[in-house]
Amino acid sequence: MYNTLKNLDRRWVFLSMFLAVSIPILAKTVFPEVVSKQAKLVFDAIEDLPDGSNILLSYDFDPASQGELLPMAQAFTRHCSAKGHKQYYMALWPLGSPMVDLSVETIESEYPDMVYGEDFVKFDYKAGGEAVIRMITQDLRGMFPLDSKGVSLDKIPMTKNIKNIQDMDLIVNVSAGDPGTKQWVQFAATPFGITTVSGCTGVQAPQMYPYIPEQLAGVLGAIKAAAEYEAAIDAVYPDINDNPKAQEAKRRMGPQLVAHSLMIGLIILGNWIFYVGRKRGEA
Amino acid sequence: MSESKQQSNGLIWAVVFIIGAIMLVWSMSTSRTGQVWVTAEQHAFVQNADGDWAKTDAASATSNDIAWTSYSSVPDNELTDEMISSGDAKMSWSRTIGLWLSAIFTLFILSFLVGDNPAYKFAEAMVVGTSAGYVMVIGLWDVFVPNLLGKLFPVMVQNWALPGMDASVGTQLLYIIPAILIVMLLMQLMPAGGWISRWPIAFFIGITAGYRMIGYVEADLVAQIKAAIIPLYETGADGTFAIWDTMNACILTIATLSAMVYFFFSIEHKGFVGKTARLGIWFLMITFGASFGYTVMGRIALLAQRLEFLFGDWLHLI
Amino acid sequence: MKRFVPLVIAIVAGFVLLIANFIPYAEGWGLTAQEWFNILAVGAMVLGGGNLIKLQLMKISSKKAGWGYAAVTVVCFFAAIFIGMGKFGVHPNELYPNYAWSGYYLEEGSGMWWIYQHMIVPLTSTMFAMLAFYVATAAFRAFRAKNTEATLLLVTAGIVLLGRTYAGVWLFEGWLPDWLLWLRFDNLTVWIMDVPNTAGTRAITIGIALGVVATSLRILLGVDRSYLGQD
16 A cells, blocks of 8 residues: 555546546535635625725736636626626736626626726726836826727716726726736835725735735635635625526535545645655655 | 556556547537537618718618628527527537637647647647737737827827827827837847847836835835734723734734744844744744645636536536 | 946936836826836837747757747747737727727637637646646645644645635534634634734745845946846
8 A cells, every 4th residue: 555655656646636626517516605704805895885986907817817716807897787886997917808808798798787988998908017007096098098999088988087096996906916916006005095905816815915904905815715705795696696607616616625625635645655654764 | 758657648548538539429419519609790880971980770781881790609508499490599610610629729738647748749839829929919909009109100090990099189209219119129139239129128127126116115015014013912892802813913923023033144043033033934834834725726726617618618518 | 338328227217217206296207107118018028929939930940859849839929910910800890880900809709819719718728727736746745744844834734725615614513612613724714814824924025025125226226237238
């Protein structure tokens, strides 16, 4: 047993991980969600705003991270739409603009009463990362002379009175790295006191905690937090609860539980091999 | 690679292909596996007396009007037999081929798990080429045209790609400078005269240094030091001593200070400093453990999404 | 000329931004510099793409090992540029139907959309998804509780891994008394993130900030000139 495990081909580990993720997907395993503190903070930051507040949503991620971040991005869109907030979308990653398009599609298909230009607007990608953030805190038109449909901001009802993003009531940032939440905190939230919430990858999430609560109102870390956020929205908005498309993160927590358990098992097994080897004088 | 490993690789491939083929045949015979269906939407525009173009009914459009058809994909669970029989939905060959390519590329990349192979290398070469090309395209249409060409040649850009742009401000000559800087930057690709690219690079470095300085001092230094200074005696809403909050505040302060002491390399880590630094390492290890846990969570979510694509969008198993 | 001018450019550009941050009169200068910076960032993208293709073409011309793959990269690069810049399959913007080039280059059904959807999305997302497998083998082979520090890391990782799933609740359901609920892995995870993680990360954040500020100052004062190259 010891020798077999010690010399185990790593492809068996790959196979076990494949099965740990595949089987719950195929079995459609779903677990209940308990809304944790951070998910509640993020939910409240949007929920407590008066209906029709201005929210800037910057989706700074690309397809490589969409497994983690797209469910929470869509949840932000649905929550803001259900509340009737005015949504200003933008992306700081070159491959991020199509992620915003998915949210625009969600609004158009699930909230047909919302009108482009009056309730939501999209700005195209701009290069420069933190420089874009810095610039739009002072001059939105300098960076975005037009929206993504090629219309001047002065002719769009929801942008004509916006000078810069200091006019926003909340910034929602979905971030996979740099530029992302750190830059929004550094160049918008901290210097101008604009309330900001973040949804970010698991890699980034622990780095955002020191900013809470002064510089960041709350953070959703990876898919688990997205599932909790979905649960928080479902509890208040029955229409969203009934929408199977709005349960994507919760669905993904099935494979997550089994794979995490496998990881624990692998760590224990690896350490058992280590201790037996050390006892035998091999390590 | 050893002979036994090559043989086992061959066996793995054979098993994967046989299982895959069986699943595919079964799935294709029972559903619309691997097919993408679309619905059409007609767009027609007619010019009115003012010269403006207004939307009109596509059925009444004439040859003088502007008309086109766009197609939207229909998710399989929303596709009904009525839509198919009535002709409202039809299969899109380009998107069906695209779906199969997506699945094949996904498998090509995953094949690296068994070992480096030509399929993986081919997919890798494709992702590098297409991504780089895509970035060029997005750079052109989203930044170069509206933010540079639109300032230098507003009338031309308005008549060409951005009719909604305000061209009344005229040419803004100051934008010649970034245009020149771009040309200088690209000189780096030339065999000679590459040194001229140092000018725009220096501009880049200077601006970045300025940005970083402002951002880090304000948000990561001053604000963080301020956030670290917290009361070590906490009371509840009713004014009574809050033992848990007080304990957490004390741990937070000790942990922050001890971890900072660990990074303080100007003093030898001996005696009290050494013990504090060691405590700091422990707290840092807890931090790294938490980061590891979150990282694993993220990676698994990415894998789940790809497998959902294979099992759902492609094979229609879920 | 080769070293002095870029040195002055870097110092002036950096100080313009700093001054613009503190003196309202100079705000306009900062905005102009930022706008140029953002436009120049596209130049950097083009430079990156150009460099990539230059290297691939050199590989092809010298018939180095794997030159065939380099050819695939070059073909894909130019195909994406040709299709994307030519807006193949893109219809005009509905607001301006008489302007053929006014449409969105990623319109559903267009050539660039097809490339993005069927090539870039599966390829890039699967590349990152692969890390789930490698993190599993790393956990099996490299994660050893060799000493106190490593044990702390492992135990924390284990608690967080279970605490961030329903297992963190389910494992303790039915037997843990209410006064010990804080020991439930989901609650412990919240505590770990709020207290030790916040403290450790804060120390790292402050350390990094000091490093960044020092590096930036060295550049702005002309002490660090490494970006000017050797000659």
